[in-house]
Amino acid sequence: MFVVKPFSRLAPTRRPYFHLALALALACAVAGCKKDDPAATGAAAPGSPAAQAVAPPQPAVSAEVAAMGADQLRESASTALREQRLYAPAANNAMEYYLALRDKQPNDPAVASALTDLQPYALIATEQSIGREDFVEAQRLYALMEKTDPQAPALPRLKTSIAAAQQALAQRAVDEKTRTEEETKRLADLEKQRLQQQQQEQQRAAAQLAQQAPATPAAPAADAAAVAAAAQREADRRAAEQRAAEQQRQAAAAAAAPAAPPAAAASASTDLRPISMPQPRYPAAALRARQSGQVQVEFTVGADGSVSSARVVSAPDRVFDREAVAAVKRWRFQPVDSPVTTRRTIAFNPGN
Numbered sequence: 454m455f456v457v458k459p460f461s462r463l464a465p466t467r468r469p470y471f472h473l474a475l476a477l478a479l480a481c482a483v484a485g486c487k488k489d490d491p492a493a494t495g496a497a498a499p500g501s502p503a504a505q506a507v508a509p510p511q512p513a514v515s516a517e518v519a520a521m522g523a524d525q526l527r528e529s530a531s532t533a534l535r536e537q538r539l540y541a542p543a544a545n546n547a548m549e550y551y552l553a554l555r556d557k558q559p560n561d562p563a564v565a566s567a568l569t570d571l572q573p574y575a576l577i578a579t580e581q582s583i584g585r586e587d588f589v590e591a592q593r594l595y596a597l598m599e600k601t602d603p604q605a606p607a608l609p610r611l612k613t614s615i616a617a618a619q620q621a622l623a624q625r626a627v628d629e630k631t632r633t634e635e636e637t638k639r640l641a642d643l644e645k646q647r648l649q650q651q652q653q654e655q656q657r658a659a660a661q662l663a664q665q666a667p668a669t670p671a672a673p674a675a676d677a678a679a680v681a682a683a684a685q686r687e688a689d690r691r692a693a694e695q696r697a698a699e700q701q702r703q704a705a706a707a708a709a710a711p712a713a714p715p716a717a718a719a720s721a722s723t724d725l726r727p728i729s730m731p732q733p734r735y736p737a738a739a740l741r742a743r744q745s746g747q748v749q750v751e752f753t754v755g756a757d758g759s760v761s762s763a764r765v766v767s768a769p770d771r772v773f774d775r776e777a778v779a780a781v782k783r784w785r786f787q788p789v790d791s792p793v794t795t796r797r798t799i800a801f802n803p804g805n
Contacts, residue, residue, distance in 0.1 A: 513600035733780035
């Protein structure tokens, strides 16, 4: 649900500027702000599953930010807000600057209010990082939230979610390793069986030649060599036929495997996993009038994960239609087997 919250807790001297800065931040809608974030982009391509599963907690404020002076921190925080760097990249975002400034000036009400207003955006970004199994970024954002407010109600749930997702990723890595080892062993057993069958065929061919040998006792040595070569060729031919039969069997099994569980395949193709879901811009006139509403949008996700079409299904009025459809068309999902059409309801609420 998309909720716009008025930033009324700011000190009177800073409230107009903060309204402007965070109104600009809403245009990129939290998740969209991170598309130019180098730290987030790097973390979104994790290394091995094991490395992600044991990602250590990140410090809330980097050493270089903590070493800055109060005036420099205040100016850097203002610049980060204007440039919509609310919580990323690491060591260059508004939340870190304000946290470092709060350490130096703990009684500044404007700093406390700014951190309170930024906290919900960090919460959404943390949940998205957990969803895409980017635990390095999730831990960093969690540390920002925890330092901002150690008693925040969402912290226990986020901590549990991170731990559970890391454990699931580690278990998948173990399962994949086990499957690989089992497949390697199966192939080795098949090769060993093939060699044993080939040896048995050669032994039977040699035995047949031995039975035929007494019928031609005067055969010269050249004839005996020719007979032996013929026996070897026959054994090789039979072994080749067995290998071809085994390959055909494996090919048939591989071709039939994807069709075995149709229900699972259908589920995989329709399970939409979001990558980026920028929230809609709140219409200025509706925000001034404190007008709220809901828009149900039907859209189609193509095989590459992009939204190919979107339309409004229902809405109480037409105030929010354009922004809702524009936001949905910017959404991105993980690639699917075939296009999927679904519906989502987007809520606009100016708060109390």
